[in-house]
Amino acid sequence: NAGVTQTPKFRVLKTGQSMTLLCAQDMNHEYMYWYRQDPGMGLRLIHYSVGEGTTAKGEVPDGYNVSRLKKQNFLLGLESAAPSQTSVYFCASSYSLAGFNNEQFFGPGTRLTVL
Amino acid sequence: AQSVTQLDSHVSVSEGTPVLLRCNYSSSYSPSLFWYVQHPNKGLQLLLKYTSAATLVKGINGFEAEFKKSETSFHLTKPSAHMSDAAEYFCVVSPNTGNQFYFGTGTSLTVIP
Numbered sequence: 001n002a003g004v005t006q007t008p009k010f011r012v013l014k015t016g017q018s019m020t021l022l023c024a025q026d027m028n029h030e031y032m033y034w035y036r037q038d039p040g041m042g043l044r045l046i047h048y049s050v051g052e053g054t055t056a057k058g059e060v061p062d063g064y065n066v067s068r069l070k071k072q073n074f075l076l077g078l079e080s081a082a083p084s085q086t087s088v089y090f091c092a093s094s095y096s097l098a099g100f101n102n103e104q105f106f107g108p109g110t111r112l113t114v115l
Numbered sequence: 116a117q118s119v120t121q122l123d124s125h126v127s128v129s130e131g132t133p134v135l136l137r138c139n140y141s142s143s144y145s146p147s148l149f150w151y152v153q154h155p156n157k158g159l160q161l162l163l164k165y166t167s168a169a170t171l172v173k174g175i176n177g178f179e180a181e182f183k184k185s186e187t188s189f190h191l192t193k194p195s196a197h198m199s200d201a202a203e204y205f206c207v208v209s210p211n212t213g214n215q216f217y218f219g220t221g222t223s224l225t226v227i228p
C-alpha cells in the first residue's frame with residue numbers, strides 16, 4: 001500500500017496564479033483533511049471531508065477550495081495565490097474520528113512558495 | 116473548547132539520557148490523544164495514541180506516554196535518547212465528537228552526541 005500520497009512535492013507560483021494539490025489514499029478511509037504547517041504554529045486545518053461528495057471548512061479556509069469527487073482523492077485548490085499562502089501543505093486521512101481506528105495517516109507534504 | 120499546549124518549544128538532551136516532552140490539553144469530552152513525530156522534510160508519523168484504554172501507552176521506538184486526567188496531561192517520555200530521535204514532536208487531541216483534531220505547536224528535540 002502506498003498510504004497517503006501528495007502531488008506535487010514542490011511548487012513555486014506567482015501571486016494571482018492558481019493551482020490544485022492532489023491527495024490520494026489507498027486505505028479506504030472515509031475522512032480526509034488538508035492542513036498547512038507554518039513555523040511555530042503547528043498544523044492548522046484548512047478543510048476536511050467526512051466522505052465522498054462532502055467537504056467542510058476548518059480553522060483557516062479562506063483562499064482555498066476543496067473537492068472530494070472520489071473517496072480516495074481530496075483536492076485542494078488555490079484560485080488566486082497570495083504570498084501568505086506560502087507554506088507546507090499536508091494531507092491526512094483516517095478511518096474514523098472516534099474510537100480505536102481514529103489515528104490520522106499523513107502524506108509527505110507539498111512545499112509551496114508564492115512569490 | 117479544545118486546545119493543546121506543548122510546554123516547551125525546544126528540548127535538548129544528551130544521547131543516552133531520558134527524554135521528557137510535555138503536553139497539556141483541555142477538552143470538553145473524553146478525548147483521544149496522540150503523539151506524532153516529524154523528521155526534517157518528512158510527513159508526520161504516529162508514535163502512540165490514547166483512546167480510553169490503559170492510561171500508560173507504549174509506542175514505537177521506545178517512547179511511551181501517560182494519560183493523567185487529573186492533571187490534563189499526556190507527557191511523552193523515553194528512557195534513553197538516540198541520535199535518530201532528533202525531530203519535531205506534536206501532541207494532538209481529538210475530542211471524539213465533531214470532525215477535527217487539534218495540534219500543539221510542536222516541540223523540537225535536539226539530541227547531543
